Amino acid sequence: MTKKALFIDPGRCIGCQACVAACRECDSHPGKSMIHLDYPDPGNSTAAAPTVCMHCSDPVAPCAQVCPTDAIPIDEQGIVGSASEELCIGCGNCVHACPFGVPKLDLVEMLQSKCDMCYDRTSQGKLPMCASVCPTDALFFGTQAELMQKRPGVQAVDIFGFGDETVRTNNAMVAPAGKNLDRIPGGYSREPDSRE
Amino acid sequence: MNDQPLDYSILPPDPGGARPTWDPSAAAAGLIATAVLALAIYSGSANLLHFDAALVGYTLATLFLAFGATYRLVTWSRSPAARRYLSKSRKALLPRPLGDGTLTASAREVTSTVLLQRFIAKRSRPRWLAHQGLFWGVILATLITFPLTFGWIHFRAVPGTGSGYYVYMMGVRAAHLDALSLLGWLTFHALDLASLLILSGGAYFLWHRWSTRGNSLTQLGRDLMPLLALMAISVTGLALTVSSVFMEGAWYQPLAFVHMCTVVLTLVWIPFGKFFHTLQRPAMAGVGLHKELGVQKGGVAQCVRCGEPVEGTIFLDDLKQTMGELGLGFGDWVETCPSCKRLERGAAYRNHVKEGYR
Numbered sequence: 001m002t003k004k005a006l007f008i009d010p011g012r013c014i015g016c017q018a019c020v021a022a023c024r025e026c027d028s029h030p031g032k033s034m035i036h037l038d039y040p041d042p043g044n045s046t047a048a049a050p051t052v053c054m055h056c057s058d059p060v061a062p063c064a065q066v067c068p069t070d071a072i073p074i075d076e077q078g079i080v081g082s083a084s085e086e087l088c089i090g091c092g093n094c095v096h097a098c099p100f101g102v103p104k105l106d107l108v109e110m111l112q113s114k115c116d117m118c119y120d121r122t123s124q125g126k127l128p129m130c131a132s133v134c135p136t137d138a139l140f141f142g143t144q145a146e147l148m149q150k151r152p153g154v155q156a157v158d159i160f161g162f163g164d165e166t167v168r169t170n171n172a173m174v175a176p177a178g179k180n181l182d183r184i185p186g187g188y189s190r191e192p193d194s195r196e
Numbered sequence: 197m198n199d200q201p202l203d204y205s206i207l208p209p210d211p212g213g214a215r216p217t218w219d220p221s222a223a224a225a226g227l228i229a230t231a232v233l234a235l236a237i238y239s240g241s242a243n244l245l246h247f248d249a250a251l252v253g254y255t256l257a258t259l260f261l262a263f264g265a266t267y268r269l270v271t272w273s274r275s276p277a278a279r280r281y282l283s284k285s286r287k288a289l290l291p292r293p294l295g296d297g298t299l300t301a302s303a304r305e306v307t308s309t310v311l312l313q314r315f316i317a318k319r320s321r322p323r324w325l326a327h328q329g330l331f332w333g334v335i336l337a338t339l340i341t342f343p344l345t346f347g348w349i350h351f352r353a354v355p356g357t358g359s360g361y362y363v364y365m366m367g368v369r370a371a372h373l374d375a376l377s378l379l380g381w382l383t384f385h386a387l388d389l390a391s392l393l394i395l396s397g398g399a400y401f402l403w404h405r406w407s408t409r410g411n412s413l414t415q416l417g418r419d420l421m422p423l424l425a426l427m428a429i430s431v432t433g434l435a436l437t438v439s440s441v442f443m444e445g446a447w448y449q450p451l452a453f454v455h456m457c458t459v460v461l462t463l464v465w466i467p468f469g470k471f472f473h474t475l476q477r478p479a480m481a482g483v484g485l486h487k488e489l490g491v492q493k494g495g496v497a498q499c500v501r502c503g504e505p506v507e508g509t510i511f512l513d514d515l516k517q518t519m520g521e522l523g524l525g526f527g528d529w530v531e532t533c534p535s536c537k538r539l540e541r542g543a544a545y546r547n548h549v550k551e552g553y554r
């Protein structure tokens with residue numbers, strides 16, 4: 001059985017903030033949104049890009065690997081959770097090691113929290129909060145087959161390039177179908193002038 | 197992968213020793229710790245003269261705990277991140293030349309993070325109070341029961357007084373106590389006080405679990421059992437007092453057995469579950485201070501993209517080394533702040549994947 005995942009298509013995102021508001025309503029972190037919604041070119045463009053945890057599988061969760069107290073749990077499906085309250089010492093390692101810029105650190109509470117793909121919902125067959133409200137399906141939750149059926153003109157890519165390294169993830173990005181891509185550029189390159 | 201189905205089934209094992217394979221050198225360390233404790237029990241109880249054979253179950257469980265906890269601590273400390281921070285934490289807390297303020301800084305840090313757990317108060321005051329109840333209850337109970345079971349402390353009636361006792365520590369007469377005095381009463385009922393502290397803290401946490409909706413990955417199962425275990429120990433312990441004070445010892449023996457079972461199971465479980473944080477957190481108590489001192493010494497690094505402060509330079513260098521040891525080949529990426537990482541990725545997507553989405 002092909003498992004379900006979040007498929008992210010920034011090209012469809014209209015920056016409406018519905019996902020941010022919905023995430024805040026989640027029972028496991030009421031009042032706090034775990035989703036990042038960034039505007040890459042504010043003032044010139046309405047383009048927006050949502051970031052959720054990609055649940056890295058290879059290398060498996062860099063955030064959890066650099067955690068000095070094993071505070072970040074990973075379940076058998078590869079879902080990477082928020083830090084355990086009793087273990088997290090708020091050191092910030094995970095925040096800076098995550099290649100996608102996902103974990104948040106509350107400096108008052110000295111506690112990390114991050115997107116856990118709405119574990120309490122998805123483990124019961126429900127949609128993650130963000131995908132349940134996204135009006136454009138920029139955040140689509142389902143199997144890859146379901147995605148392709150809905151949008152035949154796309155492909156899903158779950159490998160990201162960071163410099164010479166690649167990171168494989170449980171969630172995937174959506175890209176145009178014809179595009180010859182062996183990886184999605186992660187934005188990091190050792191040559192400063194090739195940064196966009 | 198493009199048109200292959202996403203494959204989630206093959207995942208490498210958990211990092212950081214969460215599911216450790218058998219580790220002989222950690223086992224050797226565990227055996228040494230067990231032997232040292234056994235030796236201390238033997239000599240501290242005057243070659244088992246003051247050792248109460250009825251308490252042997254507790255002692256065996258504690259010996260196992262010494263093994264298991266040492267084993268887990270050693271395997272945990274092997275992960276690059278833990279190893280680096282354990283040593284930095286220790287260095288930050290160890291007072292260097294007296295008078296330069298590091299001794300007070302260390303004392304302040306240990307009091308605040310280990311004893312008072314102020315970080316919990318910043319998350320929620322009621323939770324902090326409840327945790328303090330659990331913490332001091334467990335500390336009190338540990339300080340009393342461990343030396344008693346090991347035969348390190350024992351009481352002997354002062355002949356002819358009826359309520360007078362001599363207190364012996366490590367075989368040496370250390371104090372005299374009248375069971376009917378306030379101090380005597382407090383001493384003989386200190387465990388009841390510990391139980392009440394644990395039960396009130398535990399009741400809050402139970403209520404909190406019950407009334408909070410949501411079930412995150414971190415809360416599943418492992419949260420409730422330790423709490424129930426501590427509360428079971430307290431309830432059966434109090435039942436012993438009730439039996440001896442109000443019921444002339446009725447049911448004392450079966451109750452004592454049940455109480456011992458709850459304690460033994462809990463002790464044996466400490467290295468494996470949530471209780472392990474009681475060893476992990478104190479071991480990391482100096483990390484905050486290490487970060488502070490690091491910023492004083494090395495300054496704060498600025499994001500290579502936006503110029504905003506990211507973290508201490510020394511902290512980032514530590515992290516790069518950790519990432520290098522873990523084979524994570526994008527260590528230099530930590531010089532870009534998380535927000536700029538996302539923006540760079542967004543820009544790369546716009547420029548190379550879906551060109552020109554505006």
Ligand code: SF4
Pocket residue numbers: 052053054055056061062063064080097098099100101102103114
């Ligand atoms: S995207 Fe970041 S937070 Fe999520 S699993 Fe990967 S490293 Fe951890």
Ligand code: SF4
Pocket residue numbers: 063066067068069070071072083087088089090091092093094095105111112
């Ligand atoms: S902030 Fe918490 S979860 Fe993140 S690495 Fe540090 S201890 Fe682990």
